[in-house]
Amino acid sequence: MSDERRHRAFTLIELLIVVSIIALLAAILLPNLRRARDQARTVVCRSNIRQLHLANSSYALENNDLYVPAASDMVNGFGGRHRWHGTRLADAVDPDPVRNTFDPELGPLAGALLDGAIKACPQRTEFVTSGAANAFEAGCGGYGYNLYGIGGRFYAAGWSAAQVGQGAPFQLGWWTSRVQNPAQVVMFTDTAYRVQSGPSGSYLIEYSFSEPPWSVEATPQGPHERAGEPALWWLSTPSIHFRLGGVTYVAWCDGHVSGEKLSTDKVGSRQWQLGWFGTLDNAAFAPVPTAHAATPD
Numbered sequence: 001m002s003d004e005r006r007h008r009a010f011t012l013i014e015l016l017i018v019v020s021i022i023a024l025l026a027a028i029l030l031p032n033l034r035r036a037r038d039q040a041r042t043v044v045c046r047s048n049i050r051q052l053h054l055a056n057s058s059y060a061l062e063n064n065d066l067y068v069p070a071a072s073d074m075v076n077g078f079g080g081r082h083r084w085h086g087t088r089l090a091d092a093v094d095p096d097p098v099r100n101t102f103d104p105e106l107g108p109l110a111g112a113l114l115d116g117a118i119k120a121c122p123q124r125t126e127f128v129t130s131g132a133a134n135a136f137e138a139g140c141g142g143y144g145y146n147l148y149g150i151g152g153r154f155y156a157a158g159w160s161a162a163q164v165g166q167g168a169p170f171q172l173g174w175w176t177s178r179v180q181n182p183a184q185v186v187m188f189t190d191t192a193y194r195v196q197s198g199p200s201g202s203y204l205i206e207y208s209f210s211e212p213p214w215s216v217e218a219t220p221q222g223p224h225e226r227a228g229e230p231a232l233w234w235l236s237t238p239s240i241h242f243r244l245g246g247v248t249y250v251a252w253c254d255g256h257v258s259g260e261k262l263s264t265d266k267v268g269s270r271q272w273q274l275g276w277f278g279t280l281d282n283a284a285f286a287p288v289p290t291a292h293a294a295t296p297d
Contacts, residue, residue: 041122046257048119052188053251055112060176067173070151075167085140104139123243128203137206144191144210149285157222158295169218179287182253190248192241211239212285222293238274
C-alpha cells in the first residue's frame with residue numbers, strides 16, 4: 001500500500017513545473033483581463049454620459065425647448081440649493097454635511113434617468129465626499145455640465161446690468177434651437193476638481209461643471225471671454241478629468257459621445273489628469289460664435 005501511495009504522489013519537480021505553467025498563464029492572461037476591465041469601464045462611462053444627454057434632451061422637450069439650468073440659484077447663499085444633478089437642504093453653510101450635499105434623486109433630471117439617480121463613473125477615483133466643505137458637489141457622479149454655454153446664458157446679449165448682477169444668466173438653460181453646431185458643442189464631460197489644502201494635502205472632489213479654458217462673463221453687450229488678460233490669471237482652473245486611460249468622454253449636443261485626450265493643462269494640473277482637449281479656446285463650449293450672441297427672451 002505504501003508503494004502505491006509513493007507512486008501516486010507528485011514529485012517536487014512536477015509541482016514546480018505546474019507552478020511555472022500557472023505563472024506563465026497568469027502573465028499571459030492578466031494584461032488581457034486588465035484590458036477587458038478597462039474596456040468594460042469605458043462602455044459603462046459612455047453609456048452613463050449618453051444617458052445624461054438623453055435626460056437633458058427629454059427635459060428640454062418638456063420645458064419649452066430649454067436645456068436644464070446648471071445652477072439656477074447660484075448667486076444665493078453659498079452657491080444656491082439647486083444644481084442640474086440634485087437639490088440640497090441648506091442654503092447657507094451648515095455644520096451638518098448631509099444638509100450641504102446635493103441629493104441626486106431630487107434633481108431636475110431624475111425623472112428621465114434610470115432608477116432616478118445619476119450613475120457614478122465606473123473608474124475608481126478617490127473622491128473626498130465627507131465634510132461640509134468637501135461634499136458640496138457629491139452626487140453628480142463625476143460628470144460635469146457645460147455651465148456657460150448649455151446650462152446657462154452667459155453667451156446671450158441684451159442683459160441689463162441689474163439682471164446680470166441678480167444672476168439672470170444662471171436661471172435658465174440655453175435654447176436647443178439656438179445651438180448653431182450641436183456636433184461641436186460640449187454638453188457633459190468627465191470631471192473632477194482639485195482642492196489645494198497644502199503642499200501635501202491636495203485631493204479631488206466631485207465637480208458638476210465642465211470648465212472651458214477661459215473665464216466667461218455675461219455683460220449687457222454679450223459674453224466677454226477673458227482670454228489672455230493676462231493668460232495665467234484668467235485661464236480657468238481645469239475640471240475636465242482624463243481618468244479613463246488618459247481620456248475624457250464627452251457627450252456633445254447632437255448626442256454623439258467621443259473620447260478626447262488631454263492637450264493642454266494649467267500649472268500643476270496634469271499630474272492630477274486635469275486639463276483641456278482640443279485648442280486652447282472656448283469654441284467647443286460656446287453655443288454660438290461670440291460675435292453672434294443671442295438675445296434673451
